Amino acid sequence: MTTPHEGQPQAQSGATLRTADLPAATATGFVPGLSASEPVALTSSVGKLQGHDILFPPLPYDIHARAQAATHDTQLQQFVHNATYLKDQGRKRIFAASFGERYDAMRELGGRIKQHALDHLDYYLEEWIDRATEAGVQVHFARDGAEANAIASEIAQRQNAKLCVKSKSMVTEETGLLDALAKVGCETIETDLGEFILQLDHDAPSHIVTPMIHKDRTAVGRAFARELGVPYTDDATTLTQIARNHLRQKYRQADLGISGGNFLVAETGSVVICTNEGNGRLCTSVPRTHIAFVGIEKIIPKLEHLSVMLKLLARSSTAQPLTVYTHVMTGPRKATEPDGPTEMHVVLVDNGRSEVLRAETREMLRCIRCGACLNACPVYRKIGGHAYGAVYSGPIGAILTPMLRGLENYPDLPHASSLCGACYEACPVKIDIPKFLIKLKKFQHQRKLSSFTERAIMKLWAVSLHWKWSYELGGWAQRRMLRLQAKAGRDRAKPYSDRGYVKQAGGPLAGWTQERDMPTPPSQGFRQWWRQEQVRAAGRKTAVESGTASHQHTSPDGCDDHAHQGSQH
Amino acid sequence: MRVSLFVTCLTDTFYPRTGIAVVRLLQHLGCDVDFPENQTCCGQPMYNNGFHDDARELAKKMVRDFEHAQYVVTPSGSCAAMIHDYYGDLLKGDHAYEHGAAQLIAKTYEFSRFLTDVLEVDLRALGAKWSGKATYHYSCHLRGMGVKSPMLEVANSALSTPPAREQSAGMSVEDDPAVRLLRQIEGLEYAQLPKADQCCGFGGTFATKMPEMSGAMVRDKVASIASTGAETCISSEGGCTMNIAGCANRQGVNVQFKSLAEIIAESLGLMDDL
Numbered sequence: 001m002t003t004p005h006e007g008q009p010q011a012q013s014g015a016t017l018r019t020a021d022l023p024a025a026t027a028t029g030f031v032p033g034l035s036a037s038e039p040v041a042l043t044s045s046v047g048k049l050q051g052h053d054i055l056f057p058p059l060p061y062d063i064h065a066r067a068q069a070a071t072h073d074t075q076l077q078q079f080v081h082n083a084t085y086l087k088d089q090g091r092k093r094i095f096a097a098s099f100g101e102r103y104d105a106m107r108e109l110g111g112r113i114k115q116h117a118l119d120h121l122d123y124y125l126e127e128w129i130d131r132a133t134e135a136g137v138q139v140h141f142a143r144d145g146a147e148a149n150a151i152a153s154e155i156a157q158r159q160n161a162k163l164c165v166k167s168k169s170m171v172t173e174e175t176g177l178l179d180a181l182a183k184v185g186c187e188t189i190e191t192d193l194g195e196f197i198l199q200l201d202h203d204a205p206s207h208i209v210t211p212m213i214h215k216d217r218t219a220v221g222r223a224f225a226r227e228l229g230v231p232y233t234d235d236a237t238t239l240t241q242i243a244r245n246h247l248r249q250k251y252r253q254a255d256l257g258i259s260g261g262n263f264l265v266a267e268t269g270s271v272v273i274c275t276n277e278g279n280g281r282l283c284t285s286v287p288r289t290h291i292a293f294v295g296i297e298k299i300i301p302k303l304e305h306l307s308v309m310l311k312l313l314a315r316s317s318t319a320q321p322l323t324v325y326t327h328v329m330t331g332p333r334k335a336t337e338p339d340g341p342t343e344m345h346v347v348l349v350d351n352g353r354s355e356v357l358r359a360e361t362r363e364m365l366r367c368i369r370c371g372a373c374l375n376a377c378p379v380y381r382k383i384g385g386h387a388y389g390a391v392y393s394g395p396i397g398a399i400l401t402p403m404l405r406g407l408e409n410y411p412d413l414p415h416a417s418s419l420c421g422a423c424y425e426a427c428p429v430k431i432d433i434p435k436f437l438i439k440l441k442k443f444q445h446q447r448k449l450s451s452f453t454e455r456a457i458m459k460l461w462a463v464s465l466h467w468k469w470s471y472e473l474g475g476w477a478q479r480r481m482l483r484l485q486a487k488a489g490r491d492r493a494k495p496y497s498d499r500g501y502v503k504q505a506g507g508p509l510a511g512w513t514q515e516r517d518m519p520t521p522p523s524q525g526f527r528q529w530w531r532q533e534q535v536r537a538a539g540r541k542t543a544v545e546s547g548t549a550s551h552q553h554t555s556p557d558g559c560d561d562h563a564h565q566g567s568q569h
Numbered sequence: 570m571r572v573s574l575f576v577t578c579l580t581d582t583f584y585p586r587t588g589i590a591v592v593r594l595l596q597h598l599g600c601d602v603d604f605p606e607n608q609t610c611c612g613q614p615m616y617n618n619g620f621h622d623d624a625r626e627l628a629k630k631m632v633r634d635f636e637h638a639q640y641v642v643t644p645s646g647s648c649a650a651m652i653h654d655y656y657g658d659l660l661k662g663d664h665a666y667e668h669g670a671a672q673l674i675a676k677t678y679e680f681s682r683f684l685t686d687v688l689e690v691d692l693r694a695l696g697a698k699w700s701g702k703a704t705y706h707y708s709c710h711l712r713g714m715g716v717k718s719p720m721l722e723v724a725n726s727a728l729s730t731p732p733a734r735e736q737s738a739g740m741s742v743e744d745d746p747a748v749r750l751l752r753q754i755e756g757l758e759y760a761q762l763p764k765a766d767q768c769c770g771f772g773g774t775f776a777t778k779m780p781e782m783s784g785a786m787v788r789d790k791v792a793s794i795a796s797t798g799a800e801t802c803i804s805s806e807g808g809c810t811m812n813i814a815g816c817a818n819r820q821g822v823n824v825q826f827k828s829l830a831e832i833i834a835e836s837l838g839l840m841d842d843l
Contacts, residue, residue: 063779064779064781067779067781067782068781071781071782071784071785077785085764085767378767378768378770378786378789379779379782379786381767382782382785382786382789383781383782383785412779414619415774415775415778415779416779416782417772417775418709418768418770418771418772418775418776418783418786419617419709419772419773419775420709420768420772421709421710422709422766422767422768438616438617438618438619439619440619441618441619442619442620442621443619444619445619445620450619455620458614458615458618458620458623459620459623461614461615462612462615462620462623462624462626462627465578465609465610465612465627465630466609466626466627466630467609468606468607468609471578471609471610475578475581475582478582479582494843496585496586496589496843497586497843499583501815501818501819503819508777509777510777511776511777511778511779511780511783512776512777512780512815514780514784515776515780515781515783515784515787515816515819516784516787516812516815516816516818516819517815517816517818517819518811518815519583519810519811519814519815519818521582521583521585522583522585522586524585525581525582525585526576526580526581526582526585526588526589527581527606528585529585529588529589530588530592530604530606533592
């Protein structure tokens with residue numbers, strides 16, 4: 001397995017596309033560059049669908065209400081927690097069985113492939129555009145969601161499209177494509193089973209890979225009965241059959257097929273999608289026109305890299321060696337081919353990504369949307385995806401959302417993590433998510449988005465740690481205050497473990513005692529013991545020297561027990 | 570062998586008995602233990618909250634305070650990880666401290682790792698005895714310390730036999746130095762903690778800033794501990810212990826919490842007076 005080597009593309013430090021070099025047909029919109037953009041304008045596509053309100057809440061977004069509700073939702077706890085935990089275990093097992101101790105080397109390789117492509121994004125995007133255009137693809141650029149939707153709407157209108165079938169794509173969630181198409185008279189049917197159910201239920205995806213992880217089949221049965229007029233059932237096979245029958249009709253009638261894209265292979269100009277239900281194949285080959293919405297960061301250099309990425313993606317997302325369907329699509333139907341669309345459009349979507357492409361945060365764009373970090377995350381397991389208030393949830397969402405939609409709009413997300421590191425360990429392309437969470441907090445302080453009080457308290461605390469006396473004073477005050485609050489009694493026999501518990505505290509500890517008690521320090525600290533120990537050691541030394549050691553054992557003072565104990569060492 | 574104790578601020582104030590246990594145990598094993606009294610905090614709270622300039626100053630202080638140490642041993646995995654994972658970056662390019670940081674990183678050991686890797690302790694040979702059923706809380710920062718890769722744990726078990734659901738629900742922790750040590754103690758009945766690789770929800774300021782998330786996580790952890798039927802939970806990370814013990818106390822779950830150092834020192838009869 002080879003990695004992309006350094007010599008090939010000679011890119012500048014940033015990733016600026018040379019517009020002059022682009023084929024004229026492709027320059028229909030924005031060219032991703034490194035412009036210092038203002039806070040990303042939101043594609044406020046909150047339409048009739050309640051679903052979009054879930055992913056596009058009022059900003060700035062406060063996470064607490066939804067997090068609180070989620071932790072008290074026993075059903076959500078059960079579904080999300082169990083499903084993610086089992087998926088996480090499945091991922092570990094299949095990686096272990098396939099790669100064993102070379103697991104980490106595989107992740108390293110995946111990470112390097114993506115990082116290399118991002119470091120030379122301008123080169124590879126151009127290469128991809130050239131190859132794709134040669135294959136007959138019509139390539140478009142979209143600076144933001146509105147532009148992307150406008151491109152798709154224009155195509156739909158030109159073709160007088162009334163019905164569109166769509167396979168799963170997170171980018172279209174970002175842009176709110178369905179509402180945009182509806183406005184030009186084109187109805188869109190989600191064909192991924194999970195997304196189909198969510199669409200019927202006016203819900204929104206809560207997981208990158210398993211969008212309806214927060215629902216169970218009784219909810220599906222109710223939605224089908226209500227929206228499709230079928231008798232209620234919660235039998236999974238029957239429900240799948242109902243969906244299948246319903247969707248088959250739609251594929252035949254559809255004028256337009258929409259997909260996302262898991263990878264763009266630069267050397268061949270291909271769009272690659274990975275699915276498990278076969279709906280992606282039907283969406284991209286039955287209707288006469290196929291439009292793929294793909295983020296600009298999805299590029300990889302060569303087909304040989306695709307083999308690595310596919311191995312990582314399927315194992316990380318669904319614990320499969322390979323997804324059931326892997327489509328490598330290079331251009332529309334050719335004269336010699338019996339089927340496929342007559343027109344193929346690819347919309348390369350920026351929507352905030354070129355801002356993330358700054359060297360400082362570029363690593364985030366390695367993400368292949370496998371969802372492994374969501375499944376591994378103990379916070380996601382507790383609050384589910386909707387609590388993140390954005391299209392991308394979980395650990396990757398906590399770092400990507402503030403970058404894509406403005407740190408000032410999502411002030412809580414960098415803090416919605418215990419920094420346990422499970423996400424980093426799970427990430428197949430080695431994105432150091434905890435490092436970026438910390439970095440975002442740093443940006444908050446630099447941009448004065450954090451509270452003055454927080455910065456002042458932290459400064460005082462840090463300064464107090466510079467000298468022994470102030471550190472000890474702080475420790476003394478902490479001990480005293482907490483023990484007073486807890487009414488902790490002193491146990492002379494156990495001065496190093498006679499702790500009490502504070503039941504309700506104010507100030508910065510209020511959050512702590514809202515959920516659990518606060519143990520207090522015991523009556524004596526380690527330093528007191530150490531100093532007494534030094535005194536005892538010195539005493540022993542003097543005693544031995546003056547030949548009076550035996551007196552110690554007869555003294556009634558409690559200290560002597562310690563001295564006796566100490567003398568054993 | 571000269572060993573300098575980096576006791577850490579939490580252990581110093583909240584869990585002094587752990588610090589005492591480390592000193593007595595290392596002395597018992599023949600080490601010359603000193604405690605540089607100028608030490609305060611490694612800067613982890615500042616670093617994790619994005620105050621990197623403040624963390625950098627404390628990192629420099631740590632380098633100065635332990636300049637003359639041969640080995641630095643700390644009972645906290647997260648503080649050891651702070652030094653190992655971030656001091657290099659924080660002090661990179663600072664000519665006065667860069668070298669000192671590299672030295673500090675090289676000579677700093679998390680306590681259990683020091684026992685197994687440097688002292689190569691065999692508690693059986695030392696006659697360690699402890700009576701009771703105990704489970705072990707694996708703190709997340711040990712990931713960073715390379716103490717154990719849960720991935721490889723599962724890897725090993727997966728390669729031999731496909732684990733049943735129950736088995737996979739808790740990973741095998743056989744290779745963890747702490748667990749290896751615990752298994753060497755006669756009379757200690759070790760009960761594996763289900764979902765051991767799931768964070769307890771402490772996370773420093775996370776516990777106070779995101780109480781609802783942290784609270785849900787720690788209740789899950791306490792339920793896992795209670796399910797083992799162990800009367801003792803071994804937890805070496807002060808922050809985790811405060812969090813889990815605080816929740817157990819609130820919920821009336823009767824489990825005592827001790828650090829690995831305390832258990833080992835007790836098993837060798839070094840803590841009878843405290």
